[in-house]
Amino acid sequence: MMKKSSRIAAAVIAAATVLVACSPKPHTPSMTEDGKRIVVIGHAAPLTGTQAHLGKDNENGVRLAIDDLNAAGFKIGDESVVFQLDSQDDQADPRMATTVAQKFVDDGVKAVIGHLNSGTTMPASRVYNSAGIVEISPSATTPRYTQQGFDNAFRVMANDIQQGRALGEFAVQELGAKKIAIIDDRTAYGQGLADEFEKAAIAAGAEIIVREYTSDKASDFTAILTKIKGKKPDLLFFGGMDGQGAPMAKQMQSLGLSMQLLGGDGIHTAEFMKLAATAAEGVVASLPGRPLDTLANGPAFKKRFEAKYGKIQLYAPYCYDAMMILAQAMQRAGTTDPVKVKQELAKTDYNGVTSRIRFDAQGDLTQGSITVYRAKAGQWQVLKTIESK
Structure with a gap:
């Protein structure tokens, strides 16, 4: 009797294991409880390791922009939306960067702010380009990023x-x-x-x-x-x-x-x-870029950011601007469709925290200060x- 019971228990456990393995991933809600559409934006940077302080700084720059947009009751077309941040750790590792990029593609994010490093941005950019996802790098400065001919790739700071x-x-x-x-x-x-x-x-x-x-x-x-x-x-x-x-x-x-x-x-x-x-x-x-203190929107940004997250490490203002120009491009396009959004991004003329942002045909700033x-x-x-x- 004991042996029979053991066999039955083993069968039940095996069946349960198969059921769990075959179960779909937990569903991510597409709407808020009050009926607003959720628009997920990816962010990638090293969030662990020796560059984690820079990665978190970048993440907080995007997060502050999203908080500001959501607080303002942002609309795309006639639809009220809520931006949601999906921040992933690429560990400043090119191989991990492609894994993160593929995860974003599989999860259906609407655009990506990142990556932080040139060495991670380059391999990830090829994944985003193949999938047609808009990418705005706030800090990758290698010229090769925008020299690949990808019309979905943009950068909000001067290059190397x-x-x-x-x-x-x-x-x-x-x-x-x-x-x-x-x-x-x-x-x-x-x-x-x-x-x-x-x-x-x-x-x-x-x-x-x-x-x-x-x-x-x-x-x-x-x-x-x-x-x-x-x-x-x-x-x-x-x-x-x-x-x-x-x-x-x-x-x-x-x-x-x-x-x-x-x-x-x-x-x-x-x-x-x-x-x-x-x-x-x-x-x-x-x-x-120019010193924040000399720019029209710089001092106010610095005061708000540092009150909430502590001292700016490096690229947070560029991340804030990247998210803002992305949201405005979506608003002008009247959609989150990346084909239409990248067309509007190319037309950007925005007085940001870091500079007046306008892009050339490659997706680089038309003029960059150092x-x-x-x-x-x-x-x-x-x-x-x-x-x-």
């Missing part, structure tokens, strides 16, 4: 050609660098920015005396810096993010390297200041704003 050129010329003409060393992290962003910087610095009259490589996971740069020290450059340019830039600055300090450290937007963060501590003093870095800052007493202080050529 614009930023690298500005930094290369600034290093020579403003900082007086004649002999330059370069380190990049071999990512699409870091290497791409360093390549553009190198071309511009050489064109401006400088000599690149050494170029070294690391990774976006490294933390010990002693061997590379010791080698560079022997070459006696005037300036070291780093193409990479704050997770590597901060320990690099500290190790430069401990090795007694007095050369100027210069980087791009990847190290222009509050986290860099925190991690580098006293070694941050005097470091120069850029950020696409601002160069110096770290002083724990703050990024403006040195110069350069209009891109």
Whole structure:
């Protein structure tokens, strides 16, 4: 009797397992309880790991825009809608980025704000293009993103050609660098920015005396810096993010390297200041766009964002603008149909938090400003704003 009971129990468990396995995914409601249509927007960035502070900053920028739109009772055509954010962790990993992108496609999101990194944006963009989903990157600066010929791809900040050129010329003409060393992290962003910087610095009259490589996971740069020290450059340019830039600055300090450290937007963060501590003093870095405090909508955004989420790390204002221009394109189109939305996005003329946003035929800004800052007493202080050529 015991054996028979066991067989019956096993059969019941097996049947239940099959039933669960064959059950459809939980249904995501398409309407709110008060009859408004839910429009799901995807967001992708590293939400874990060494760049999580940047990814969360991006997420909060999109979230604040969505909160503002929902509070205003946003309509598309005659229909009241509620935007809902689906934020996914791509771990700053290209392979994970494609997994996240496919999830968005399968889940039917109406558009994607992201990805944060150039190295994740590139493979994900191909997935979105195949599926016809609109993508607006708030922070991926590789020129290749918009050079693929995808009419669904847009970007709301200056690219690496614009930023690298500005930094290369600034290093020579403003900082007086004649002999330059370069380190990049071999990512699409870091290497791409360093390549553009190198071309511009050489064109401006400088000599690149050494170029070294690391990774976006490294933390010990002693061997590379010791080698560079022997070459006696005037300036070291780093193409990479704050997770590597901060320990690099500290190790430069401990090795007694007095050369100027210069980087791009990847190290222009509050986290860099925190991690580098006293070694941050005097470091120069850029950020696409004009300083928030000088823009009409900048100070109000900064005050509201920081009251709700804490200090802006880097790209949150660009994420806010990306969501706003997306919503307005949907409103002008009278639909969330991506074919019509991307047509309206191409016509964007929007005075945002970060700049006046208008796109060229590739989906890049028609004009992008680059601002160069110096770290002083724990703050990024403006040195110069350069209009891109």
